[in-house]
Amino acid sequence: DQQVKQNSPSLSVQEGRISILNCDYTNSMFDYFLWYKKYPAEGPTFLISISSIKDKNEDGRFTVFLNKSAKHLSLHIVPSQPGDSAVYFCAASRIKSGGGADGLTFGKGTHLIIQP
């Protein structure tokens, strides 16, 4: 049972335009949602996160939107740059009582390709 789903294996966007990556989840107990970026032969790199009590978080060119009623989140990258070409993973986490968090539950990733 996949609790975090990224239904688009790949996405191609023109340089300078907006990239929108989507993610759906099924577990309403998740407290935090995160986006990671991964280049080949490297580990995932944390990009941005959002608490389940918020609906938007912005950091430079990256904005994450959360729609709890739809159990959906999206990552917007504006403007898209060639260096943004990578695999993007959506992940979710549940905070444990006493601090810390469970291991992340990841989607299978979306390969973003920025076309010049």
Next chain:
Amino acid sequence: DSGVTQTPKHLITATGQRVTLRCSPRSGDLSVYWYQQSLDQGLQFLIQYYNGEERAKGNILERFSAQQFPDLHSELNLSSLELGDSALYFCASSGRQEPRTEAFFGQGTRLTVV
């Protein structure tokens, strides 16, 4: 550079063998997580240690075990290896700041079982 160090980067071994993967977390991080990334399964959480103690278990096989030492480095032991264990194994650490949910990943160990 995430500050998380994993060794070795590559490992090739035969079926039935046992290997140990090592992870040094970022300075000050108390939590270490292990993940497996295989081609068809994506990133799967295996196990978490916090300050030396096991805190959470994910999809970890009984043939696999891990521990975290007093200096906070961690080792993942994989035994009776099968071809299907071939994957990228990532270690991640967290805990340096609130909220303690962002995990920082190492570059991974690519395990090939032949």
